[in-house]
Amino acid sequence: MAKVAIVTRTLNRPAFLRRAIASVLAQTCGDWTHVIVNDGGEREPVESLVREHAERYAGRVQVLHHEARRGMEAASNSGIRASDSEFIVIHDDDDTWEPLFLERCLGVFSRPEGQFFSGVVSQINLVAETIRGDRIRVISKQPHNPWLRSFRLPANFGFFDEIFSISFLYKRKALDEIGWYNEDMPVQADIDFNIRFLSRYNIYAVNEPLANYHQRKPDAEGPHHNTVVAQQELHFNMRAAIFNRYLREDLASNRIGIGFLLNGLLRDPNPKLDELHHTLGQINGWLAQLDARVGNLDHYLQKLISAGKRLPLVGGIIGRVRR
Numbered sequence: 001m002a003k004v005a006i007v008t009r010t011l012n013r014p015a016f017l018r019r020a021i022a023s024v025l026a027q028t029c030g031d032w033t034h035v036i037v038n039d040g041g042e043r044e045p046v047e048s049l050v051r052e053h054a055e056r057y058a059g060r061v062q063v064l065h066h067e068a069r070r071g072m073e074a075a076s077n078s079g080i081r082a083s084d085s086e087f088i089v090i091h092d093d094d095d096t097w098e099p100l101f102l103e104r105c106l107g108v109f110s111r112p113e114g115q116f117f118s119g120v121v122s123q124i125n126l127v128a129e130t131i132r133g134d135r136i137r138v139i140s141k142q143p144h145n146p147w148l149r150s151f152r153l154p155a156n157f158g159f160f161d162e163i164f165s166i167s168f169l170y171k172r173k174a175l176d177e178i179g180w181y182n183e184d185m186p187v188q189a190d191i192d193f194n195i196r197f198l199s200r201y202n203i204y205a206v207n208e209p210l211a212n213y214h215q216r217k218p219d220a221e222g223p224h225h226n227t228v229v230a231q232q233e234l235h236f237n238m239r240a241a242i243f244n245r246y247l248r249e250d251l252a253s254n255r256i257g258i259g260f261l262l263n264g265l266l267r268d269p270n271p272k273l274d275e276l277h278h279t280l281g282q283i284n285g286w287l288a289q290l291d292a293r294v295g296n297l298d299h300y301l302q303k304l305i306s307a308g309k310r311l312p313l314v315g316g317i318i319g320r321v322r323r
Contacts, residue, residue: 001084001085001086002031002032002033002060002083002084002085003029003031003032003085003086003087003106004029004031004032004033004085004086004087004088004089004102004106004169005032005033005035005079005080005083005084005085005087005088005089005172006024006032006033006034006035006089006091007035007037007075007076007079007080007083007088007089007090007091008020008024008034008035008036008037008079008090008091008092008093009037009039009072009075009076009079009090009092009093010036010037010038010039010041010046010092010093011038011039011040011041011069012041012042012045013041013093013094014045014046014049014134015131015133015134015135015136016093016094016136017036017045017046017049017093018049019093019094019096019136020091020092020093020094020095020096021034021049021050021053023091023095023096023097024091024097025053025056025057026097026099027097027099027101027102027103028099028100028102028103029102029103029106030060032060032085032102033060033061033062033083033084033085034057034060034061034062035061035062035063035064035079035080035082035083036050036061036062036063036064036079037063037064037066037075037076037078037079038063038064038065038066039066039069039070039071039072039074039075040066040067040068040069040070041069043065046063046065047063050063062082062083064078064079064082066078070183071183071186072189073181073182073183073185073189074183076090076180076181077180077181077183080172080175080180085172086171086172087106087169087170087171087172088169088170088171088172088175089102089105089165089166089168089169089170090165090166090168090190091165091166092165092166094214095164095165095166095211095212095213095214096127096166096211096212096214097166097210097211097212098209098210098211098212100210101122101167101210101211102169104122104206104208104210105120105122105169105206105210106120106169108120108204108206113204114204116202117201117202117203117204118170118171118173118174118197118200118201118202118203119168119169119170119171119174119197119201119202119203119204120168120169120170120203120204120205120206121148121151121162121163121164121167121168121169121203121204121205121206122167122205122206122208122209122210122211123143123144123145123146123148123167123205123206123207123208123209123210123211124143124144124145124164124166124167124209124210124211124212124213125141125142125143125144125209125211125212125213126141126142126143126144126213126215127140127141127212127213127214127215128140128141128215128216129214129215129216130216130217131216139294141212143209144209144213145162146209148162148205148207149205149207150205151198151202151203151205153198154261159198160191160194160195160198161191161194163190163194163197163198163203164211164213165190166211166212166213167210167211167213168194168203170197170201170203174197174200174201177200178193178196178197178199178200178201179196181193185238186234186238187231187234187235187238188235188238188239188242191239191242192242195242195246195258195262199258242262243259243262243263244263245259246258246259246262246263247259247260247262247263
């Protein structure tokens with residue numbers, strides 16, 4: 001049995017999958033099994049990539065093919081069921097790890113304090129990028145949550161939002177208590193899972209950005225977009241549905257529980273803060289677009305300068321402009 005089951009969900013994104021495979025194979029800890037779940041996409045590109053890396057995998061990989069698309073959460077559950085391990089982590093095809101991610105996260109459980117925790121979350125880097133065809137170009141990479149130091153209840157209950165799948169390694173046995181990923185939810189099922197996990201177990205925060213969450217601009221073509229960027233309206237409404245469900249459960253059982261935490265501590269009585277939160281989300285999306293377009297402009301400008309240097313007349317003009 002492997003120490004860690006790494007589940008990668010993919011759908012017709014071979015360029016991303018190639019990078020994700022490289023991310024897994026670059027880990028300094030090698031006690032893992034990699035389960036790649038092809039959620040209804042073309043089979044051959046996935047199989048071809050696995051064959052290409054067969055020697056380095058050394059038998060530590062398996063591929064599951066869904067006949068039709070079943071959704072991200074069904075893909076997660078399929079990968080978990082098909083594996084046997086002490087720990088689980090979801091590594092989506094478009095995200096990456098730093099080489100020390102598994103070593104540092106697993107290291108928590110080898111120390112005396114590890115007995116008090118059932119999950120580990122590292123800080124993350126937010127990576128802005130563009131993709132054209134099979135070419136991925138990173139625009140920027142910066143720490144996203146350097147302030148994340150611990151998950152303390154109830155004060156830090158709202159930090160469930162900072163538990164990114166790519167940065168969250170947890171004990172498999174926790175699933176027996178909190179259940180699996182909700183396959184009925186089109187988005188935000190990871191948030192629902194995080195809430196259930198944090199309500200039952202302690203999570204250790206590693207104060208180092210060891211995971212990379214990659215984002216493309218909202219109008220990224222075809223399957224290359226991020227749902228959290230491209231489908232903000234759906235994400236906001238599904239999150240509201242989650243909060244409402246937990247509050248109704250508390251009201252029905254006449255208790256103060258998760259629903260009160262979510263709808264009391266995390267939402268100020270001032271309704272303008274909800275509007276501000278929504279506006280900030282929009283600004284985030286616009287900034288991601290602007291970042292990508294500035295990156296593209298810089299790319300083409302450098303190509304123009306490079307081409308100009310090869311032409312005496314244009315090269316001379318560019319030289320005078322620079323001076």
